[in-house]
Amino acid sequence: MLIHRYIIIFVLTINISWGQTTFQGMNPNIGVIGDFSYQIHSNDVDLDRGFQFSEVEISFRMVLDPYARADFFIAVVPPEEAVELEEGFITLLSLPYSFQARVGHFRPSFGKFNLTHPPETPLATLPLFLGNFFGEEGLAATGVSLSALIPNPWDLYIEWNIDILNGEELASFKDNAPEDFLYLLHLKNFFDVSENHSIEFGLSTMMTKSDASGHETRLYGADFIYRWKPLIFGRYRSFTLQSETIISRKEVENQNINSFGWFLFLQYQFSKRWFAGSLYDYSGLPTSGDDVERRISAILSFWPSEFQTIKLQLQKSERNFSTPRSFISVYFQWTFIIGAHGAHKF
Amino acid sequence: MDLYHRSSWCAQILEETNVHKTNQNMEKGMNFFWHHLFVVFVFATLLSGKSTIEVVTTLPDLREIAKEIGGEKVSVFSIAKGYQDPHYVDAKPSYIIKLRKADLFIQVGLDLEVGWVQTLLEGARNKKILWGGDGYVNASKGVTLLQVPNIDPTKLRAEGDIHIYGNPHYWLDPENAKIIAENIYIGLVRIAPDDEGYFQENKRQFISRLDQEISKWTLMMEPYGGRKIIAFHNSWPYFENRFGIQIAGFVEPKVGISPSPKHIKSTIDSMKRENIRIIIISPYYSKKIPERIAKEVGGVVVELAPSVEGMIGISNYFDLFDYNLRQLIDAFKKFDDEKSAGSGD
Structure with a gap:
């Protein structure tokens, strides 16, 4: 871990010293996100409590050459001071036949919510199924991804992508061997x-x-978002309805484990800087057909400027596989960003 | 064959005939379906065979200037609407479809569209219009920029959401439209060199009309030179410079930052002290606070169009200045008349 820290300090030092000389124009866009939170829970549950500095996320992003761009997201996670590569990939922008490829460690397109880094989501906690089926931070894996738009006479946006990934670090696939690739297919409309x-x-x-x-695990997912945002007053009013579902079918000796998860998230922006939201969240576990948990949450977010967000989330949780069976949590989260704040995905 | 068997035999024949007919009908139906689907695809393919240069711009002002230079050789589309805040446009995938087919992409630059253009351009998978491609045009090239911040970059955001390269609303000075036209002309010639003469003639005509209109607009504004007004957001320095008005303050205390009660009070005090009665605002901002301030000072909120299509009736670049200047002059005249009526009493 110490070596990791020295590497980061070295990279930042090089950057800063270059920044002060003629290389300033050659620096990548650097952004740093701080994710501070406070959480309390009504019963003795196995969750963090008190003040947390959940992570510091450092991003370096730049066009590499006429053919590609590169993006790195590195997280420093206290208190262990673990340094994690959240994402690090090259995107090939000028392949023939309008293909686009991504190579490295990235968040694959299983659903929509997973594509956003946890500190930047509208929630203080990730939807349950992302944690249960993939991992604490959702789905991120190493491999390659190829995507293209499907031409059609109606000019509709239809995009497919196929990913080949290593999956042994993910909750759903942790028993598989590194040479057993994970195949992902996604269609976006x-x-x-x-x-x-x-x-x-x-x-x-x-x-x-x-x-x-040779047993197989298959996951199926569907995602849906409806957005209302008036063009003329889009900075003052908006509404989002988002839902995602996952179905898992895991073959084990002489049987299949079928499990399921989904969430429904609603968010209404009622003024320039205030958003109110609610989340219903349900998830099984990939390794058990019987264990389930569910939550209902209310979220209030305040954006002092586009560089900081303050969220208050009240949450009631229930689960059938450990005690306490039911508890209430309160999360207060403050995220802030310095440096480059690049283009937003829609 | 008894009656029962005969009827059952007949029924079978009838049934088979019906089934046969149904099958035939289904077959005909399917043939009809495939035939028409084929025709639809052929037509769609033929229609997608382009005879014009597809130009996509970020703002409708650039679209209108591109239309002036490209004439009938181009078909144009603007991603942002004129009544939409250009800093906060959603990078909708439907825009990616427009960009995928584009031959020329024109943007304002200077980080105005920093929150959305990169996502769209990279999503479009169209090498021609990516940065550095023949079909990419940054319309700001050669513009003399105003309000380039001369402060330590690490303190920049203490001034609000300001732009590091300078104020990007340069299309609001009609003189800058000549530079924009030149940049678009160069881009068009790069992708359609055979039409250089046609584009050059269009550019000449556009600039010639622009010169006439600028003389007219300057003359219209001459009596109001040096008049002070307040703006909601800092979008108007190029307009202010060109037409000689003076923007004495902003309703936003810092760029993009909502006004505090203290700042509202100090704006009211300074408007009263300096006898400023006009607050200008773009249509996409809430008028609640400016109207409160205007009421306190006996003034008026004047909605100006920041872009073509920003208000009803503004359908080209010339309309933009005709409309905005008419609104301002009407407001100045109203207060002048009130003043002279007051002094007459």
């Missing part, structure tokens, strides 16, 4: 219903061998 309303939906599927005996 977008429609402008009118100038102010839009609908996006996607379908995902992922499969791999679960273990050395």
Whole structure:
């Protein structure tokens, strides 16, 4: 870990010293996000409590050459001071036939919510199924991704992508061998219903061998977002309805484990800087057909400027696989960003 | 064959005939379907065979200037609407479809579109219009920039959401439209060199009309030179410079930052002290606070169009200045008339 820290300090020092000389124009865009939170829970649950500095996320982003761009997101996670590569990938922008490829460690397109880094989501906690089926930070894996738009006479946005990934670090696939790749296929569709309303939906599927005996695990996902944002007063009012679901079918000796998760998230922006939201969240576990947990949350967010967000989230949780069966949590989260704040994904 | 068997035999024949007919109908139906689907695809393919240069711009002002230079050789589309805040445009995938087919992409630059252009351009998978491609035009090249911040970059955001390269609203000075036109002309010639003469003639005509209009607008504004007004957001320094008005303050205390009660009070005090009665605002900002301030000082909130299409009736670049100057002059005249009526009493 110490070596990791020295590497980061070295990279930042090089950058700063270059920044002060003629190399300033050659520096990548650097952004740093701080994610501070306070959380309390009503019962003795196995969750963090008190003040947390959940992570510091450092991003370096730059166009590499006429053919590609590169993006790195490195997280420093206290109190262990672990340094994690959240993402590090090259995107090939000028492949023939309008293909685009991504190579490295990245957040694959299984659903929509997973594509956003946890400190930048509208929630203080990730939806349950991302944690249960993939990992604490959602789905991130190493591999390659190829995508393209499907031409159609109606000029609709239809994009497919196929990813081949290592999956042994993910909760759903942790028993598989490194040479057993994970195959992901995603289809994204977008429609402008009118100038102010839009609908996006996607379908995902992922499969791999679960273990050395050749058993398979298959995941199926669907995601849906409806957005209302009036063009003229879009900075003052908006509404989002987002839902995602996952179905898992895991083959083990003489049986299949079927499990399921989904969430429904609603968010209304009622003034320039204030948002109110609610989340219903349900998830099983990939390794058990019976264990389930669910939560209901209310979220209030305040944006003093576009560089900081303060969230208050009240949450009631229930689960059938450990005690206490039911508890209430309060999360207070403050995220802030310095440096480059690049283009937003839609 | 008894009656029962005969009827059952007949029924079978009838049934088979019906099934046969149904199958035939289904077959005909399917043939009809595939035939028409084929025709639709052929037409769609033929229609997608382009005869014009597809130009996509970030703002409608650039779209209108591109239309002036490109004439009938171009078909144009603007991503942002004129009544939309250009800093905060959602990078909708439907825009990616427009950019995928574009031959020329024109942007304002200077980080105005920093929150959305990169996502769209990279998503479009169109090498021609990526940065450095023949079909990429940054319209700001050669513009003399105003309000380039001369402060330590690490303190920049203490001034609000200001732009590091300078104020990007340069299209609001019609003299800058000549530079924009030149940049677009160079871009068009790069991708369609055979039409250079046509574009050059269009550019000459556009600049010639622009010169006439600028003389007219300057003359219209001459009586109001040096008049002080307040603006909601710092979008107007190029407009202010060109037409000789003076923007004495802003309703926003810092760029993009909502006004505090203290700042509202100090704005009211300074407007009263300096006898400023006009607050200008773009249509996408809430008028609640400016109207409160205007009421306190006996003034008026004047909605100006920041872009073509910003208000009803503004359909080209010339309309933009005709409309904005008419609104301002009407407001100045109203207060002048009130003043002279007051002094007459």
